[in-house]
Amino acid sequence: MTQLDVRVGTPLAEVETPALILDLDPFERNVAKMANYAKSVGVGLRPHAKTHRCPMIARKQIEHGAIGLCCQKVGEAEALVAAGVRDVLVSNEVLDIRKLRRLAQLAKIATISLCFDAPEQVEAASQAAQELDVVLGALVEIDMGMWRCGVAAGEAAAALAQRIAAAPGLRFLGLQAYEGKAQHLASYEERKLAIEHAAASVRLSISAIERTGLKCLVVGGGGTGTFRLEGESRLWTELQCGSYIFMDGEYAAIVGVDGKPYSEFEQSLFVLTTVMSATAPGRAVLDAGLKSYTLEKGLPGVLGRSDMRLVAASDEHGTLLLPPGTTLPLGTQLKLIPSHCDPTVNLHDVIVCVREGIVEALWPVAARGASL
Amino acid sequence: MTQLDVRVGTPLAEVETPALILDLDPFERNVAKMANYAKSVGVGLRPHAKTHRCPMIARKQIEHGAIGLCCQKVGEAEALVAAGVRDVLVSNEVLDIRKLRRLAQLAKIATISLCFDAPEQVEAASQAAQELDVVLGALVEIDMGMWRCGVAAGEAAAALAQRIAAAPGLRFLGLQAYEGKAQHLASYEERKLAIEHAAASVRLSISAIERTGLKCLVVGGGGTGTFRLEGESRLWTELQCGSYIFMDGEYAAIVGVDGKPYSEFEQSLFVLTTVMSATAPGRAVLDAGLKSYTLEKGLPGVLGRSDMRLVAASDEHGTLLLPPGTTLPLGTQLKLIPSHCDPTVNLHDVIVCVREGIVEALWPVAARGASL
Numbered sequence: 001m002t003q004l005d006v007r008v009g010t011p012l013a014e015v016e017t018p019a020l021i022l023d024l025d026p027f028e029r030n031v032a033k034m035a036n037y038a039k040s041v042g043v044g045l046r047p048h049a050k051t052h053r054c055p056m057i058a059r060k061q062i063e064h065g066a067i068g069l070c071c072q073k074v075g076e077a078e079a080l081v082a083a084g085v086r087d088v089l090v091s092n093e094v095l096d097i098r099k100l101r102r103l104a105q106l107a108k109i110a111t112i113s114l115c116f117d118a119p120e121q122v123e124a125a126s127q128a129a130q131e132l133d134v135v136l137g138a139l140v141e142i143d144m145g146m147w148r149c150g151v152a153a154g155e156a157a158a159a160l161a162q163r164i165a166a167a168p169g170l171r172f173l174g175l176q177a178y179e180g181k182a183q184h185l186a187s188y189e190e191r192k193l194a195i196e197h198a199a200a201s202v203r204l205s206i207s208a209i210e211r212t213g214l215k216c217l218v219v220g221g222g223g224t225g226t227f228r229l230e231g232e233s234r235l236w237t238e239l240q241c242g243s244y245i246f247m248d249g250e251y252a253a254i255v256g257v258d259g260k261p262y263s264e265f266e267q268s269l270f271v272l273t274t275v276m277s278a279t280a281p282g283r284a285v286l287d288a289g290l291k292s293y294t295l296e297k298g299l300p301g302v303l304g305r306s307d308m309r310l311v312a313a314s315d316e317h318g319t320l321l322l323p324p325g326t327t328l329p330l331g332t333q334l335k336l337i338p339s340h341c342d343p344t345v346n347l348h349d350v351i352v353c354v355r356e357g358i359v360e361a362l363w364p365v366a367a368r369g370a371s372l
Numbered sequence: 373m374t375q376l377d378v379r380v381g382t383p384l385a386e387v388e389t390p391a392l393i394l395d396l397d398p399f400e401r402n403v404a405k406m407a408n409y410a411k412s413v414g415v416g417l418r419p420h421a422k423t424h425r426c427p428m429i430a431r432k433q434i435e436h437g438a439i440g441l442c443c444q445k446v447g448e449a450e451a452l453v454a455a456g457v458r459d460v461l462v463s464n465e466v467l468d469i470r471k472l473r474r475l476a477q478l479a480k481i482a483t484i485s486l487c488f489d490a491p492e493q494v495e496a497a498s499q500a501a502q503e504l505d506v507v508l509g510a511l512v513e514i515d516m517g518m519w520r521c522g523v524a525a526g527e528a529a530a531a532l533a534q535r536i537a538a539a540p541g542l543r544f545l546g547l548q549a550y551e552g553k554a555q556h557l558a559s560y561e562e563r564k565l566a567i568e569h570a571a572a573s574v575r576l577s578i579s580a581i582e583r584t585g586l587k588c589l590v591v592g593g594g595g596t597g598t599f600r601l602e603g604e605s606r607l608w609t610e611l612q613c614g615s616y617i618f619m620d621g622e623y624a625a626i627v628g629v630d631g632k633p634y635s636e637f638e639q640s641l642f643v644l645t646t647v648m649s650a651t652a653p654g655r656a657v658l659d660a661g662l663k664s665y666t667l668e669k670g671l672p673g674v675l676g677r678s679d680m681r682l683v684a685a686s687d688e689h690g691t692l693l694l695p696p697g698t699t700l701p702l703g704t705q706l707k708l709i710p711s712h713c714d715p716t717v718n719l720h721d722v723i724v725c726v727r728e729g730i731v732e733a734l735w736p737v738a739a740r741g742a743s744l
Contacts, residue, residue: 005470016468016470016471017468018744019744072687073688092688092689093648094648095702098377098388117649118649118650120702121702143652147655147691148649148657148686148691149648149651149657149689150649150651151651274467274468276465276466276467277465277489277490277520277521279489279490279521279523279524280515283519285520285521288743289743290666290668290715291714291715291718291741292743294667294668295667296667296668296685311519312519312520313668314520315422315714316422316464316743317464317521319520330467330490331467342687343687346663346719347719348741349741369663369719369720369721371390371660371661371663371664371688372376372388372389372390
């Protein structure tokens with residue numbers, strides 16, 4: 001339920017708050033830069049829709065040459081296909097036969113693939129695909145040390161690949177190899193080392209799989225923090241970067257190859273907020289709290305205001321610490337920089353797209369809440 | 373956007389996950405207990421709708437004798453009035469004239485009040501009320517040391533009360549005095565001391581206001597951790613407790629007057645999740661992550677399973693640490709105990725209501741996302 005009453009042409013200063021704002025100029029530069037990079041190194045770009053859950057953004061990514069999208073949940077895949085995306089990878093395991101039937105349904109009109117790390121998932125997906133008379137693409141996810149999903153690299157991956165290859169309705173495509181914990185390692189050297197380790201796991205798995213006579217056509221992975229490493233590895237075939245379109249506060253903590261703050265992409269996503277209470281010098285209270293941005297990666301920053309910082313947030317308030325003795329007028333608008341874009345976007349029904357301070361478009365977050 | 377396909381009569385074991393589950397028996401006991409308590413001490417109960425954003429729950433609370441609801445945002449008030457609630461307090465300041473006009477519109481069919489801590493808010497609310505020819509009730513919020521909203525207790529409160537009393541379209545009712553930081557103080561003695569301090573601020577403000585000739589008919593405040601203290605103070609006239617209906621992990625950390633874990637109310641809200649990957653002994657991966665529960669108060673607990681704990685969460689995954697060498701079968705359902713109910717509910721479109729393991733009702737979170 002949203003009450004946002006905003007129209008194309010409205011100046012940003014007149015947008016009611018809290019609101020999720022996308023600055024289109026840097027956003028478009030980000031979309032183009034990653035697309036051009038992928039082209040330049042000859043790998044596919046399959047951006048991650050979990051970042052935006054927004055069909056309009058998916059379509060922009062496709063227009064710039066993305067080979068398809070990836071997502072984490074079947075509900076996200078449904079929203080993407082409904083919006084016209086015709087190649088979707090669920091970069092995650094799916095166990096529930098009902099969810100698998102929904103995916104198989106999508107496979108009637110789009111190319112659909114998903115990941116596996118257990119025989120039970122293979123059996124269920126094969127059943128769903130057969131019931132609906134479709135073929136689902138299949139990647140074996142290998143464990144990259146994230147303490148999450150994935151089989152061990154090497155023989156275990158090969159064994160599961162063979163099981164998939166033997167399962168009616170499934171087509172073995174290759175490997176899912178996302179090194180998630182590498183994305184936010186602070187130094188370039190750490191990230192490089194992590195992706196070298198990941199590459200060793202990929203090679204080990206490809207060798208084991210190819211010894212069985214199967215081919216690894218696809219190796220998926222890569223993220224905003226490491227994409228050049230996977231992109232130039234000659235191993236990964238598809239980059240699954242998500243955050244590059246928005247960037248978030250978390251990436252401010254890492255440094256690039258040159259030792260300077262990571263600046264591959266520009267911050268484009270903000271939570272617009274207004275000072276709604278200011279009863280004591282040195283503080284101001286904002287109308288956006290933890291129902292407008294999430295805190296698991298820390299409090300948001302304040303764009304362009306290094307003299308103040310958010311020090312607390314409750315459901316609907318953020319408390320700003322100001323220089324001692326100073327105040328901010330009631331009604332002052334500020335832009336908060338989310339520390340973690342993906343779950344922040346998921347709190348909002350619409351992205352207010354702005355160019356040079358004027359609302360240019362309103363993009364529904366159509367897959368908001370689509371975690372089923 | 374939700375894809376939850378569940379019907380009344382479905383066994384809990386067949387509910388697709390992740391899903392937000394309300395166990396109706398403890399929920400109803402919680403609703404009744406707080407209602408009976410308020411009656412027994414002769415104070416009004418005005419439960420906080422920010423906890424649930426759910427009109428069906430608001431109606432249950434009204435059926436049990438609540439005098440009305442409170443909420444933090446105009447959008448929540450709209451959802452409550454649309455559902456038939458006829459007395460709503462926005463326990464927060466509202467500055468934007470557009471939001472105030474929406475509130476004034478509600479005042480045509482319901483009793484609407486809100487809080488103030490600045491003359492600018494008084495002027496804007498008075499303008500909106502006059503434009504729509506309605507009267508808005510007005511509370512002066514006093515600063516309880518939360519580093520949030522509120523004017524200083526005493527003379528500042530009296531000055532603002534006079535300003536409100538002089539403003540056409542506004543009716544001065546009394547004080548908003550919510551001691552939020554006291555709710556989760558661990559010991560009863562700490563909470564008691566905090567509410568004694570709060571009571572001193574309330575008395576100081578009432579004295580100052582009454583010296584101006586105005587009356588304080590209403591003093592609002594109180595929360596799930598301290599409600600008996602405000603309830604028996606003979607100062608507060610309305611209790612604004614929210615979390616008591618659900619309880620959450622945060623309240624597990626406080627102790628009652630008897631020194632034992634706080635047990636006034638029962639846990640009734642859970643996130644139902646399923647083990648969807650388990651590739652190594654000692655760990656299991658759940659299909660619910662930080663788009664299904666929030667982390668700002670810590671990771672959720674696992675109901676009835678003290679042998680395991682959630683140790684990490686990403687967007688759509690939770691990683692469980694199991695006893696060394698053990699595993700959990702794929703497909704195992706678990707109930708997670710949210711550490712913070714309010715923002716967790718706000719991630720879901722529907723509350724799946726269950727009694728004795730069978731789905732009995734589906735209650736829309738109609739005001740989800742209504743932070744405007």
